[in-house]
Structures are given as structure tokens and as C-alpha cells.
Amino acid sequence: MxxxxxxxxxxxxxxxxxxxxxxxxxxxxxxxxxxxxxxxxxxxxxxxxxxxxxxxxxxxxxxxxxxxxxxxxxxxxxxxxxxxxxxxxxxxxxxxxxxxxxxxxxxxxxxxxxxxxxxxxxxxxxEEKNKKLSDAEVKGLLGELCALRNVILMRYSPQTAVAGWIGPIGADRDFEFSDTWYEAKAVTLSKDIVTISSADQLDIGAEGTLLILRIEKVSQNTPGAFTLNSLADEVRNSVQDPEARIIFESRLSSSKYDPADPQADEPYFLHQIEYYRVNDDFPRIRRSNLPAAISNCTYSLSISGLQSWRQEQ
Structure with a gap:
């Protein structure tokens, strides 16, 4: 192409x-x-x-x-x-x-x-160009970049990986590929609830993976800590292909990422990534089961209740 x-x-x-x-x-x-x-x-x-x-x-x-x-x-x-x-x-x-x-x-x-x-x-x-990332959006972007660094780039070529990162351009799921899809959710260590932001987010016939990334805000001198800026640089440096780099920068821009934003220098730490297989039996809302008068909805899943679908990677 x-x-x-x-x-x-x-x-x-x-x-x-x-x-x-x-x-x-x-x-x-x-x-x-x-x-x-x-x-x-x-x-x-x-x-x-x-x-x-x-x-x-x-x-x-x-x-x-x-x-x-x-x-x-x-x-x-x-x-x-x-x-x-x-x-x-x-x-x-x-x-x-x-x-x-x-x-x-x-x-x-x-x-x-x-x-x-x-x-x-x-x-x-x-969208307005000067709109800043909210705290929740910062956490969400951190989760997507960690998923890209720790999972997606381990399984796909750089160009396929960043081209499949379509969450920043308004897709229902964060990553979609020809063989599967991934949705990344960043939560704290103690949280047992993950929020599904729309009726369509997990409403897909193909099997995929819900990634729950345990990310905490920490002090600057914590070993292994990273910031949004340092994480973006780390992923950027692992994407050497010129075309893949262009796509990556475009996705960052679409995410409203601004390296000059003070939030981009706040330290975080990734404790672990949990993998949950989303198949036909996975508990989720299907749009076809909603009354026609309900145009959209958000809902929460109990992480402890998802253990039957957890996978080791």
C-alpha cells in the first residue's frame, strides 16, 4: 500500500x-x-x-x-x-x-x-485544539501507552501495532487487528471496578482481550516510575520505522497529548497487567438486548467477578 x-x-x-x-x-x-x-x-x-x-x-x-x-x-x-x-x-x-x-x-x-x-x-x-486532558484522560492514555509498549508491540510489527491503535480516533475499542482486539483499562491496585464507557465497547462478535493495567501515582524517586512524557518517548524510540513513527505521532496528537502540560511530568508506576478473555460467555451488555429508547449507557464490571475469564500471559 x-x-x-x-x-x-x-x-x-x-x-x-x-x-x-x-x-x-x-x-x-x-x-x-x-x-x-x-x-x-x-x-x-x-x-x-x-x-x-x-x-x-x-x-x-x-x-x-x-x-x-x-x-x-x-x-x-x-x-x-x-x-x-x-x-x-x-x-x-x-x-x-x-x-x-x-x-x-x-x-x-x-x-x-x-x-x-x-x-x-x-x-x-x-474538537477544540486547546482542550486539556483531564486526570481520567491522562490515566487512560497512560494505560493505552503501557498496553502498546508491554503487549501490542511484543506481538505485532511497529506499523501494524500503531495503526491498530485506534482508540484516539474515536473507535469503540483501543486496539483492533485482523485477528483480535484489545481494550485497555487503567485502574489503581485496590480498585475492584472497571467502567465500560459505552454499550458498544465490548459488543463485538470477535473474541478479544480486556487488559486491566494496575497503575498508581507515585513519588518522583520511585524506582521504575515513569511519566506520560517519558512513556511516550520510550514507545517512540521503539518505533523506528518512519511510517510507523508518523502514525504514532498522529495518534498522540489525536489523544490531545501535550508534552508541555504539567500533568505529562507527573510520575506513575505500572504494577501489573491482567488479561481477561472476552468471549461469548463474558458478562457484558449487548446493544441488541437494550430497549430502543436507550441510546447509550455506561456500566461497571466487578474485576473479582471476572476471574473465570482471566488468562496468564
Whole structure:
């Protein structure tokens, strides 16, 4: 598949023209028909050709979305960047959409997956840039980075590992791969409750793993202590592949991580990681079992009650 840097360069090779859309196919080997273009207003644009009209998400202040009917009976689904200050993030968005659909089994399912992934990114583009991480979000990011360092990078290549880290872009689960998924929850040593943040978080047919990471705030001189900044650097240094590094930095940015934030220098310690197999018998809420009037919910699981599903790693 085309690399992120090659995708960025593709736009640089196109000369925008006022009043008309110009561009080129993004990757001839991709199963879906993606095109890198500039729209009639000279905005960066990604176009996806579809044989059917998918559900089109609404436009935002940053990205315009529309679908045009073509003479060949197909539809051109167009995503145009209207905020030029977000060009780098837009390239990451487009590459991520292409990457998550590279192994699609059919064009129809691929188009639907592409639109779904775009909707995740669109929420991030609309968020305020100056919004700081809350204490809970700091703990959550620490948990995801520890999971990435201690579990995911031990099992997958750097590029696969960081590309599968999709929690920061609004996915229901923190890590998803072709063969399994992982959800990371950071809690203190004494806590017996883990909060599931939505009805959809564990509502998935494929088996996966709930990771419970026991993380405590400690003093600066505690042996083995780390900060959000030092942990990010540690993961960064283990991701040597240039393309994987770009993806990693994009995910950090999407997480609202700011190395200058005083919270990023507060010390923590990882005591242990617990692995719980989420299979058909695992206790969880299924959206199909909820009354239609319930649009969403959060719920808590007793960790001591999950011991039948605990695995040794």
C-alpha cells in the first residue's frame, strides 16, 4: 500500500485549478477506488468512487462532504478539507481510511468501512485544539501507552501495532487487528471496578482481550516510575520505522497529548497487567438486548467477578 509520505507527496504533484476538480488515483493496488484530488475551490480532497450511495455524514467547518452522481452510474463520495491549517492531519486521515480498508472483502463493505472511519476522524477535527486532558484522560492514555509498549508491540510489527491503535480516533475499542482486539483499562491496585464507557465497547462478535493495567501515582524517586512524557518517548524510540513513527505521532496528537502540560511530568508506576478473555460467555451488555429508547449507557464490571475469564500471559 502507498505510504503516508507518498500520499502527502501525491497532492504536491497535482496543480490545483479553479473551477474544476483535478487529481489522480491514490493507489492502483488498493481494492477501493480512492482518488487524491483538489476540488473546484482548490481544497485538498479525497474522492472515493462507489457503486452505491452510502450514508453520507454531514459536513463540518473543517471538512466538506458530498456525493456526486456520475455519468457511469456510480457515485463520487468527496471529502474536501476547508481548513488549510489541518493539512497534515488530513493526510493522516486519508491514509488511515485507506489502511483500514486495504483488506476489505468486497467493495460494498469497504465503502461502508471507509465512511465509518471518516466519521471517527471528523469528531476529532471538530474538537477544540486547546482542550486539556483531564486526570481520567491522562490515566487512560497512560494505560493505552503501557498496553502498546508491554503487549501490542511484543506481538505485532511497529506499523501494524500503531495503526491498530485506534482508540484516539474515536473507535469503540483501543486496539483492533485482523485477528483480535484489545481494550485497555487503567485502574489503581485496590480498585475492584472497571467502567465500560459505552454499550458498544465490548459488543463485538470477535473474541478479544480486556487488559486491566494496575497503575498508581507515585513519588518522583520511585524506582521504575515513569511519566506520560517519558512513556511516550520510550514507545517512540521503539518505533523506528518512519511510517510507523508518523502514525504514532498522529495518534498522540489525536489523544490531545501535550508534552508541555504539567500533568505529562507527573510520575506513575505500572504494577501489573491482567488479561481477561472476552468471549461469548463474558458478562457484558449487548446493544441488541437494550430497549430502543436507550441510546447509550455506561456500566461497571466487578474485576473479582471476572476471574473465570482471566488468562496468564
Amino acid at each position: 502507498i505510504s503516508m509520505s507518498e500520499l502527502s507527496d501525491a497532492w504536491k504533484e497535482i496543480i490545483p485549478q479553479a473551477g474544476q476538480s483535478v487529481g489522480r488515483r491514490a493507489d492502483k493496488n488498493h481494492p477501493l477506488d480512492f482518488f487524491i484530488t483538489y476540488d473546484e475551490n482548490r481544497n485538498m480532497q479525497m474522492m472515493l468512487i462507489s457503486e452505491f450511495l452510502p450514508t453520507i455524514p454531514p459536513s463540518s467547518q473543517q471538512i466538506s462532504v458530498r456525493a456526486n452522481f456520475r455519468h457511469d452510474g456510480k457515485y463520487a463520495v468527496c471529502f474536501s478539507l476547508t481548513d488549510n491549517s489541518l493539512q497534515e492531519q488530513f493526510v493522516s486521515l486519508c491514509w488511515d481510511i485507506m489502511h483500514c480498508t486495504i483488506s476489505t472483502h468486497s467493495k460494498a463493505s469497504g465503502v461502508k468501512a471507509a465512511v465509518k472511519r471518516f466519521c471517527m476522524w471528523q469528531k476529532l477535527f471538530a
